[in-house]
Amino acid sequence: QKEVEQNSGPLSVPEGAIASLNCTYSDRGSQSFFWYRQYSGKSPELIMSIYSNGDKEDGRFTAQLNKASQYVSLLIRDSQPSDSATYLCAGGEKAAGNKLTFGGGTRVLVKP
Amino acid sequence: GAGVSQSPRYKVAKRGQDVALRCDPISGHVSLFWYQQALGQGPEFLTYFQNEAQLDKSGLPSDRFFAERPEGSVSTLKIQRTQQEDSAVYLCASSLVYGTGGDEQYFGPGTRLTVT
Numbered sequence: 674q675k676e677v678e679q680n681s682g683p684l685s686v687p688e689g690a691i692a693s694l695n696c697t698y699s700d701r702g703s704q705s706f707f708w709y710r711q712y713s714g715k716s717p718e719l720i721m722s723i724y725s726n727g728d729k730e731d732g733r734f735t736a737q738l739n740k741a742s743q744y745v746s747l748l749i750r751d752s753q754p755s756d757s758a759t760y761l762c763a764g765g766e767k768a769a770g771n772k773l774t775f776g777g778g779t780r781v782l783v784k785p
Numbered sequence: 786g787a788g789v790s791q792s793p794r795y796k797v798a799k800r801g802q803d804v805a806l807r808c809d810p811i812s813g814h815v816s817l818f819w820y821q822q823a824l825g826q827g828p829e830f831l832t833y834f835q836n837e838a839q840l841d842k843s844g845l846p847s848d849r850f851f852a853e854r855p856e857g858s859v860s861t862l863k864i865q866r867t868q869q870e871d872s873a874v875y876l877c878a879s880s881l882v883y884g885t886g887g888d889e890q891y892f893g894p895g896t897r898l899t900v901t
Contacts, residue, residue: 677827705888707889707890709892715894716874716876716892716893716894716895717828717876717892718892719889719890719891719892722889761827761828763827765888770816770833770835770840770841771816771880771888771890772818772830772833772841772844773818773820773828773830773890774830775827775828775829776827777825777826777827778826778827
């Protein structure tokens with residue numbers, strides 16, 4: 674059973690602070706990783722994709738991948754109340770058409 | 786440009802009824818995926834198409850679930866003889882190409898199915 678694990682939260686963060694979200698995965702066949710943001714009652718929205726070990730930055734978001742440790746993280750800098758949502762980590766397996774295996778999501782609350 | 790669209794957005798079915806859920810992917814996207822999301826959980830894979838070919842249907846929960854994409858564009862997920870455990874949000878996603886890079890999946894708004 675391929676698994677992606679996330680802390681369900683809620684992760685409470687003061688406005689302007691850094692939110693740090695973590696994700697571990699069990700399948701070494703996973704080659705691509707994605708972070709999605711999902712507001713309540715809405716569908717997942719892609720934030721970041723990462724394919725190689727190291728860091729990838731896009732605006733206020735930084736994704737980090739460590740394949741040896743089977744660990745993916747997302748940092749949100751200068752957190753805003755509009756960042757309050759559930760963040761889903763997903764791993765894609767190229768050999769399987771890149772179908773995604775999702776974690777259960779981490780709920781983030783940014784308090785003004 | 787237009788994103789992934791799904792219809793209907795909400796569907797209420799009586800137990801035992803058949804339902805059909807439609808997905809219109811982003812124009813030109815080769816790959817199309819269906820996921821099922823229960824309340825409070827992450828989406829779970831159901832099936833995958835590359836153009837009109839259904840390459841993976843390992844996630845379909847039973848033989849009551851059937852999906853097609855006959856012309857390699859619009860896809861339909863059909864559920865026969867619906868059961869209460871089928872109540873969930875059904876998400877469709879599409880991606881431009883298969884393989885590393887350019888394979889980010891973009892989701893539609895979903896269809897919320899409630900079986901009474």
